[in-house]
Amino acid sequence: MLAMMKFDIDLRTYLQQNHKQLTWKKRINIAYEIIRALYFIHYVKAIHRDLHSGNILYSQFNDRWCISDLGFCGPADKSSTSIYGNLPYIAPEVIVGREYTFASDIYSIAILMWEISSGQTLFINYEHENDIVMNIINGIRPKIVPGTPLEYKNLMKECWDADPLKRPDAYTLGERMKRFNLDYQNMTDESFKSEIVDNLEMNKAEENYTSSRLFTSKIHNFENLPEPRNATEVNDFNKSNKRDSKSSKVITIFRDSNKKLSKLFKKLQIKSKNDEKEITQQHVDGR
Structure with a gap:
């Protein structure tokens, strides 16, 4: 007889509804349970290949987080000729055409950890896949x-290191997270009361969720991409978002003021020529 576990909500929806009330004690525990679930997948030499907050499910009855959507999951030695997944969670080496590995899943875990910590979905203001791709492989x-x-x-x-060899494996990550989680679970709830207030203030200006078509799992095709790298300077998605949103305004400003600038340059050139003539005349007159 097959027993089915009832799940109540996925991680993305859960964060949308509850992030204001989540203390670090709770957030760390959620991340630990997801990492623990991935460890068991990797333990049987399988790679998930499509981890994202839409297929991390919570059972209120068992108070447990689990990884679902194992349809694309398979043996580590199973090759794949296509890139399939939810773009913001796909590892940079996979985007440029390399095989999925255990380390590719670990990259997805990093993005999930950030989503749990922030309550936000990545690339929220992006409309084009190419912009997302270039950010990921450029280490932003x-x-x-x-x-x-x-x-x-x-x-x-x-x-989320660009080099998959520098990412910890699921066992190492799980052990470190286990110790970290235990430290936090041993703290009293009183220690985290001020966090709730901080979360409420911080999230007032950050409630911005999306159901964009960019954030669904599908087949992707990319060609002629550079090698993945880590960013060499302080970059973040917020700066990228600001650049994208402001770029059209900047173009319009320059376009509108182009004629004014041309006239200004002409006036400066005329003034410069007149000054030059005056100086020359002064030398001739001996003044």
Whole structure:
């Protein structure tokens, strides 16, 4: 007889509805349970290949987070000729055409960890896949939210490294997260009361969720992309979003003022020539 577990909500919806009330104690526990679930997938030598917040499910009855949507999951030695997944969560090496590996899943975990910490969906203001792709392979990662515990921050950064060989495996990540989680679970709820107030203030200006077509799992085709790298300077998605949103305004401003600039340059040139003539005349007159 097959027993089916009832799940109540996916992670994306859960964060939309509850992130204001989530303390770091709760957020860290959610991340740990997801990492633990991935460890068991990797333990049987399988790769999920499509981890995202829409297929992380919560059972209220069991108070447990699980990974679902195993249809694309398969043996580590199973090759794939196509790139399939939810674009913001796909590892940079996969985007440029390399095989899915255990490390590719770990990259997706890093993005999930950031989503849990921030309550936001990545690339919220992006409309074109190419912009997202170039950010990912150029090493631009999301801005880490204020108040993120140092160990959580360090783990997240290790997991989204552009070099898959520098990412921890699921076992190592799970063990480090387990110790970190235990430290937080041993703290009293009183320790986190001020966090709730901070979350309410922080999220007032950040409630911005989307059901964009860009955030669904599908087959992707990309060609002639550069090698993935880590960003060499401080970059984040917020800056990229601002650049994208302002670019059209900047173009319009320059276009509208182009004629004015041309007239100004002409006046400056005329004035410069007149000044030159006056100086020359002064030398001739001996003044």
